[in-house]
Amino acid sequence: MPEQPSPPSRRGPLPDVGRERYSRRLSQFAETGPIARIVDAVAQVTGETDLESVLERIVGTACSLVGARYGALGILDTSGELHGLVFHGVDADSCPIEEHPHGKGLLRLLIDDPRPIRIPRMSEHPESFGLPAGHRPMESFLGVPIQGRGRVFGNLYLTEKIDADEFCEEDLKITRSLAAAASIAIDNAQLFEASAARERWLRTAADAVALVENEGWTPHIWHQVAGRVATGLHSDHLVLRAATQESTRLLTDTELTGIGFDPVHDTGLLLVIDAGGERLCAFELAWRDGKNTIRDPIVEQALSLAERVAGAWLLLRRRAQLEQLAVFEDRDRIARDLHDLVIQRLFATGLSVQSLLGQLPPEVQPRIDRVVDDLDETIKQIRRTIFELRTGPVALTLPAAATQLAHDSAPAMGHTATVTVTGDLAKITDQLAAEVLAVLRECLANVARHAQATQTAVAIDIERDRLSVTVHDNGIGISDPPRRSGLSNLEQRAGERDGVFGAWAQPDGGTLVSWSVPLR
Numbered sequence: 001m002p003e004q005p006s007p008p009s010r011r012g013p014l015p016d017v018g019r020e021r022y023s024r025r026l027s028q029f030a031e032t033g034p035i036a037r038i039v040d041a042v043a044q045v046t047g048e049t050d051l052e053s054v055l056e057r058i059v060g061t062a063c064s065l066v067g068a069r070y071g072a073l074g075i076l077d078t079s080g081e082l083h084g085l086v087f088h089g090v091d092a093d094s095c096p097i098e099e100h101p102h103g104k105g106l107l108r109l110l111i112d113d114p115r116p117i118r119i120p121r122m123s124e125h126p127e128s129f130g131l132p133a134g135h136r137p138m139e140s141f142l143g144v145p146i147q148g149r150g151r152v153f154g155n156l157y158l159t160e161k162i163d164a165d166e167f168c169e170e171d172l173k174i175t176r177s178l179a180a181a182a183s184i185a186i187d188n189a190q191l192f193e194a195s196a197a198r199e200r201w202l203r204t205a206a207d208a209v210a211l212v213e214n215e216g217w218t219p220h221i222w223h224q225v226a227g228r229v230a231t232g233l234h235s236d237h238l239v240l241r242a243a244t245q246e247s248t249r250l251l252t253d254t255e256l257t258g259i260g261f262d263p264v265h266d267t268g269l270l271l272v273i274d275a276g277g278e279r280l281c282a283f284e285l286a287w288r289d290g291k292n293t294i295r296d297p298i299v300e301q302a303l304s305l306a307e308r309v310a311g312a313w314l315l316l317r318r319r320a321q322l323e324q325l326a327v328f329e330d331r332d333r334i335a336r337d338l339h340d341l342v343i344q345r346l347f348a349t350g351l352s353v354q355s356l357l358g359q360l361p362p363e364v365q366p367r368i369d370r371v372v373d374d375l376d377e378t379i380k381q382i383r384r385t386i387f388e389l390r391t392g393p394v395a396l397t398l399p400a401a402a403t404q405l406a407h408d409s410a411p412a413m414g415h416t417a418t419v420t421v422t423g424d425l426a427k428i429t430d431q432l433a434a435e436v437l438a439v440l441r442e443c444l445a446n447v448a449r450h451a452q453a454t455q456t457a458v459a460i461d462i463e464r465d466r467l468s469v470t471v472h473d474n475g476i477g478i479s480d481p482p483r484r485s486g487l488s489n490l491e492q493r494a495g496e497r498d499g500v501f502g503a504w505a506q507p508d509g510g511t512l513v514s515w516s517v518p519l520r
Contacts, residue, residue, distance in 0.1 A: 051189040055086040058146075058182045062156055063088050065178060066171040069160035070138060073146075074107070075186070076154050082111060107143075110155040114145035116176060120166040122159070142167040144175045148183030153190075156182070201301040204232030208305065209312040216316060222273075222281035225309065229271070230285060237261070237268070237286035248272045248302050251284060265289050271302045275310040275317075335386040343379055350375040398425060398433045402460060405440055412448035415455065417471075423462025427519055435493060436460060436469055439515050442490055443471040451475030451511060468516040477505040490515055 055073050063071040071088040109117055119141040138159040146153045156179055161167050208225050215221055223240065230238040237259055251268030261268060267290030272282040290298075350372050357365055384404070399421040410416040428436075440458060447456055453475030461468045487503055490513070494501035499517030506512055 051186070051193055052086070054182075054185050054189045056088075058178070058185065059086055059088045059156065062158060062175055062178055065174050066142070066158060066167060067162040067164075068142070068158035068167075069162055070158070072157045074154050074157075076111065076152055082107065082155070107155070107157065110143045110145050110157075114147060114152045114155075116145070116172055117141070117143040118167055118169075118172055140164075140166045142171060142175060144172070144179045146179045146183045146186060148180065148187060153183050153186045198301065200233060201305060204229055205305040205308045207232055208309050212309060212312045212316060222283075225273075226281065226283040229283075229305070233285065234287070235285040236288050238283060240281065240283045241270075242282065246270060246272060246282070247274070248299060248306055250299060251286065255284075256286065259284075259286060261286050261288070267298070269298055269302055271306060273306045273309050273313075275313050280310065280313060338382055338386050343382055346375055346379050346382075350379075398428070398436065398460070401433075401437055402440055402458065405437060405444065406458065409441075409444040409448060413444065413453070413456065414448075415453070417444060417447075417456035417458050419458045419460070421460045421462075423460075423467075425462065427462055428467060432467065432497075432517075432519075435497070435517075436467070439469055439490060439493060440471070443469075443513050443515075446487075446513075447471070447473050447475065453510065462519075465519050466516060467519055468514065470515075471513045472506075472510065474510040477509060478503055478511045 055075070059071040059073040062068065062073075069089050072085055074082040074085045076082060121139045122141045123139060140159060140161045142158040142161075144156045146156055156175065158167065158171075158175065161171070208228050211224055211228055212221065215224065226238060226240055229235075239259070249270050251270060253263035256263045256266055256268050259268070266286060266288055268284060268286035270282060270284050273280045353368060353372055353375070357368055360368065399419070402419045402421065406417040406419050440460075443458075444456070447453055451473045453473035456471065456473040459468075459470045459472075461470075487501075491501045494515055494517060497517040497520075499515065501515050503511060503513045
């Protein structure tokens with residue numbers, strides 16, 4: 001009998017047209033019978049890229065080739081546990097199994113020792129734990145590992161030989177041939193899914209980075225980032241949480257159970273975004289049936305995403321620091337010019353005016369004295385401005401500036417107002433801080449002109465999303481009708497920032513003034 005030619009060699013995946021041509025040529029070399037059926041089965045299982053479809057086709061084809069009534073195929077995850085069991089021949093309606101297999105007993109034999117197993121009667125095997133409640137009776141058993149390229153992808157289990165009491169050696173050879181092809185199909189499908197997952201992680205990371213760059217710091221920025229990540233990764237669970245001492249990691253089985261997930265099939269992740277040792281945010285994600293995606297290294301992908309977001313945040317903060325440094329340099333230059341030019345000229349002008357006092361009539365000397373006093377006061381104000389310019393942004397010096405304003409107003413008020421500032425100064429801008437000082441100056445001026453008070457309390461409260469200024473004195477109370485000149489100015493300042501303003505006479509005497517605006 002002439003020797004049959006060998007099938008053409010094959011390197012790498014073939015396109016659909018090439019795969020069909022290859023299958024036809026194999027069929028020409030195969031005689032009718034098991035070999036032809038195996039060739040046809042190989043063509044079927046290698047034509048899928050969706051993992052679930054691949055598994056269903058493999059177990060269904062295996063049952064058909066060897067005449068098995070029931071079949072199951074399980075994939076091993078990175079920890080060596082059996083997940084993603086796909087069944088054939090078992091109808092959930094007619095056979096309501098209360099508990100699906102977990103990879104123990106006979107199923108565990110192939111996991112611990114990946115070699116084929118052929119057993120005539122399962123019930124007599126020492127490793128048999130018995131079937132779960134509701135399971136159909138099964139005796140003959142054939143188990144074959146699906147392995148290739150030095151790793152085990154999963155195991156194929158066949159039970160209940162239809163036309164015989166047990167599976168024969170020929171059945172084992174056929175099943176092993178199919179398992180060899182199945183390993184290639186599963187490997188390709190897993191690589192395809194892993195590639196799609198990596199693309200999804202990269203796209204989500206890019207979206208999160210763009211969000212940080214576009215929005216900058218806002219009170220809700222990390223809530224927005226967490227939501228963007230959960231949406232991009234199709235997460236079934238999202239919760240922001242504190243993680244002061246932790247790093248990015250998988251959720252434990254206890255944590256998964258605590259949030260209503262199944263540790264056997266589901267997976268979860270604690271994602272921590274850390275920038276230079278500063279914990280920016282942390283949130284947990286979880287996926288149903290997440291352990292099936294064993295080629296998706298979510299911890300490594302999450303670390304990469306966190307590094308990119310943290311890098312964008314650090315770059316944004318560095319830019320802000322450079323801009324702030326430029327502002328400091330401008331402030332220092334302006335302060336230097338005020339000191340070296342303006343103050344010196346004003347001081348020289350004051351000396352020149354004073355030198356004329358002896359040459360002027362006595363009746364004009366008081367006016368010259370007032371001019372000199374005004375020049376001295378102007379020099380004091382300029383020196384105060386120089387101090388503020390050189391000590392930093394107005395927002396960070398707000399407590400000192402408000403206290404200084406209270407001391408400056410003391411001669412006109414007859415007493416010094418007490419000033420308290422609470423809250424995070426970093427939340428307010430220099431522009432808003434300057435507005436607060438203007439409001440406070442107006443309020444203290446009103447107290448000095450109208451209140452006849454002996455005590456005044458000033459409170460500046462910086463809350464989560466709002467800033468409030470209240471001034472409470474123990475004077476004669478607000479007039480009825482109230483004088484509107486100063487109050488109208490305060491009301492207008494509040495309205496320009498979408499805020500509110502009010503002034504009320506108090507039951508025990510005095511006046512309470514409140515000016516409140518949102519932080520933005």
